[in-house]
Amino acid sequence: xxxxxxPPAALAPTDAPDSAPTSALPVAYxxxxxxxxxxxxxxxxxxxxxxxxxxxxxxxxxWRWLLSRPEEDGLARxxxxxxxxxxxxxxxxxxxxxxxxxxxxxxxQELRFNGDVGLGExxxxxxxxxxxxxxxxxxxxxxxxxxxxxxxxxxxxxxxQTTEFKCIEGWSTIVHWAGVRLVDFLKAYPxxxxxxxxxxxxxxxxxxxxxxxxxxxxxxxxxxxLEIESALHPQTLLCYEMNGQPLTAEHGAPLRLVSPxxxxxxxxxRLGTIAFTDVRPRDYWAELGYDWHAxx
Amino acid sequence: xxxxxxKHPLAIRWFHWVNFPVLSLMIWSGMxxxxxxxxxxxxxxxTTLFKFFPQSFYEAFHLEHQLAQGMAWxxxxxxxFFVNGVLYVLYTAFSxxxxxLLPTRHSFRxxxxxxxHDLGLYKKPLPVRKFNGAQQIxxxxxxxxxxxxxxTGLAIYKPVQLGWLTQLLGGYEMARVIHFALTVGYVLFFVxxxxxxxxxxxxxxxxxxxxxEIEEVxxxxxxxxxxxxxxxxxxxxxxxxxxx
Numbered sequence: 001x002x003x004x005x006x007p008p009a010a011l012a013p014t015d016a017p018d019s020a021p022t023s024a025l026p027v028a029y030x031x032x033x034x035x036x037x038x039x040x041x042x043x044x045x046x047x048x049x050x051x052x053x054x055x056x057x058x059x060x061x062x063w064r065w066l067l068s069r070p071e072e073d074g075l076a077r078x079x080x081x082x083x084x085x086x087x088x089x090x091x092x093x094x095x096x097x098x099x100x101x102x103x104x105x106x107x108x109q110e111l112r113f114n115g116d117v118g119l120g121e122x123x124x125x126x127x128x129x130x131x132x133x134x135x136x137x138x139x140x141x142x143x144x145x146x147x148x149x150x151x152x153x154x155x156x157x158x159x160x161q162t163t164e165f166k167c168i169e170g171w172s173t174i175v176h177w178a179g180v181r182l183v184d185f186l187k188a189y190p191x192x193x194x195x196x197x198x199x200x201x202x203x204x205x206x207x208x209x210x211x212x213x214x215x216x217x218x219x220x221x222x223x224x225x226l227e228i229e230s231a232l233h234p235q236t237l238l239c240y241e242m243n244g245q246p247l248t249a250e251h252g253a254p255l256r257l258v259s260p261x262x263x264x265x266x267x268x269x270r271l272g273t274i275a276f277t278d279v280r281p282r283d284y285w286a287e288l289g290y291d292w293h294a295x296x
Numbered sequence: 297x298x299x300x301x302x303k304h305p306l307a308i309r310w311f312h313w314v315n316f317p318v319l320s321l322m323i324w325s326g327m328x329x330x331x332x333x334x335x336x337x338x339x340x341x342x343t344t345l346f347k348f349f350p351q352s353f354y355e356a357f358h359l360e361h362q363l364a365q366g367m368a369w370x371x372x373x374x375x376x377f378f379v380n381g382v383l384y385v386l387y388t389a390f391s392x393x394x395x396x397l398l399p400t401r402h403s404f405r406x407x408x409x410x411x412x413h414d415l416g417l418y419k420k421p422l423p424v425r426k427f428n429g430a431q432q433i434x435x436x437x438x439x440x441x442x443x444x445x446x447x448t449g450l451a452i453y454k455p456v457q458l459g460w461l462t463q464l465l466g467g468y469e470m471a472r473v474i475h476f477a478l479t480v481g482y483v484l485f486f487v488x489x490x491x492x493x494x495x496x497x498x499x500x501x502x503x504x505x506x507x508x509e510i511e512e513v514x515x516x517x518x519x520x521x522x523x524x525x526x527x528x529x530x531x532x533x534x535x536x537x538x539x540x
Contacts (some may be wrong), residue, residue, distance in 0.1 A: 030514045034297045041300045041510060048506035052313065059317060075368050081371045093457060101463065102458045164468060166455070169363065170333030172468055261456050289364030291371070296456040 010050040018279035074289030087227075087293030094229050096203040098259030100296070103162045108243050111165060113250045117284065119270055120220025126254045129218070131238075135191035136276035141277075146189065150254045153238060156180040156188055161235060161260075168263040168285070168294065177258045179239035182213075183232045192228070192276045200230035214281025215257060218272030225281030230261045230295055238271070262270075263294045303426065303503040308393065311384040312504060318376045321369065323479055327359050328366025336476055348363045348476075374449065381442050396426045399436055403429035414495075424520060438485055441478050448475040 072080040130147040137143035159181050166172040183202050190198040194208040205228070213231045216223040230236060236259040239245055247253040252269025259266065265285045275281070286292035304312075327349075336348040354360050388394045406429025412418035422428055427435065451462040451471035465471040493501055503509045512521040 029297050031297075034299075038298060038510065041508065044508070045506040046504055052505050055313075056317075074364065079368045079372055082375070083368060086371055090454065090457065095457070098457050098459060101459060101467075138516055164455075166468065167333070168367075170472065171335070202298065285364075289368065291367060296454050 073287045080282075083291045083293070086296070087291065090293060090295055091227055092231055096229070096233055097143050100163050100235055103164070103174050105162050105176050107174045108162055109173050111173050111175050111242065111251065112171070114167065115263070115269075118217030118219060118268070119250065119252075120221060121219050121258050124218065124270075129254050131255060131271055132273040133189065133191050134273065134275040135196070136278075138194050138278070139193075144191065146191065150240065153180055153185070153255065154240065157184045159184070159237060161237070163235065163260040164261055165260070165267070166296070168265050168290065177237055177239050178241035179237035179255075179258065181234060182236045182238055183234060185238055187230070188287070189208035199232060202229075202234065205232065209279060212277050212280055214275045214277055215268050215271055216273050217268065217270050220272070222268060223282050224257070224266045224268045225283040225286070225292065226259070226262070226266060227293070227295075230259060233259065233261050235260050261296050263291065263296075266294055286291055297513060298510050299513050300508050301510050301511050302507060304507050305391065305393065306507060307387045307391070308384075309504055309507060311380055311387065314376070314380045315384070318373055318380060319482060322373050322377055323482065324375065325366040325369035326479055327357070329370060330476065330503035331359050332363040336473070370376070371453075377442070378446055381439070383437065385412065397432060397435050399429065399432040402431045406430070407433050414492075434488075436483070441481055441485075445475060445478045448472075448478065
């Protein structure tokens, strides 16, 4: 038995919790010693319960203090700080070479329609649609802005992937996507660097690369922000086809973002503008209390 | 005569009482998260015995429409749960407390007897030891469950960067199922734990707050006559009936 070698726990009666135990147990029943030990024990017990109760109250007070802090984007500030810390930790650990699992195309399913913010324009005309991209311009310089038609995007190298779309609500669906990697787009149109140099490889970004990318719908009702690391990941697509068909209006035609590195909330539909920046872009759901990073 | 016997070291009491509110709030915020996609049930085919959770349950505890808050709290408290758990395991490893907590080859047989005893089906006295076999199995399992919650939690929190872990656990959706099932396990643990603490009585409960128990010993032989005890068992066999 494992306990055979364990020395017995203190068995000596004590007259006070901190005093040294008396040399040995009295051989005969010693009523006075017993009474003293019990008095000391109840004093010690009372003290322990008081301290435990006080610590409990202090914890409750700390909790209430936390909740009383001013809110930052729908969250008490200390909570927001921890979420941002978690996000930074994730970004530090991030590696471009770690890929989301890909699945057999036959496993792709119909994707639930789950959000219409930014799709509300009555007279939206997909044929007249243009993607506006604002290049990265350090403070004080005028940004280069360029507009693209869908055809200009479709002639860029096409990438297909069958990945798991994960909604922040907790459900997930395997979907087959087709589009242009954002990093491939930036090879053709080097708008993410201040110098206008192309990003050859997302794993080794140049020093003058923007830190963030912000994207909005044409009506600016929906907007997301991504840190540049996720944006340049090889599975981040400017997507125009879903499960073999051109995107439908409700899934973001003519062009949407797809990235298995992020929850569905970052898969902005009906892209209007893309801007490369040094300032963390606004994010629709992050302003409503969600994690800005929302990344995998 | 009655003597004071040390039972739970201060560190163990500290880990225990930090873990209790933290795990409770992890479960609470987890419910806020789970509500947003509450797809689990017990049943087969189109037969559902129990749905996690009935609408009335959400309404009674105001669990609806709190996904953002739930995620925020979950991803803050996870640090406390993790750090407290790691410190507990390190403490038990280095202090030697693990000797009382880890099951042995005798624990499983003893756990059956303890269960039968608690159900009134086994009348002989149970072993006199700090933790009996059933407790050793329960307290070790719950630590392994904690590890399981951390790992499945990471697998659904960062399924790309920790993709190897997610794959190891059967994929994103399976990891979420396990994460949920473990939480149900904590609730079951809690129910049994509380009922056993109530049964065991004040002396036992006080030990988790103040650290000691008061036991009746024979002044001549020092043999424990009554009371749960912090003494290690002499051997794995069931101890003889107390003399008192």
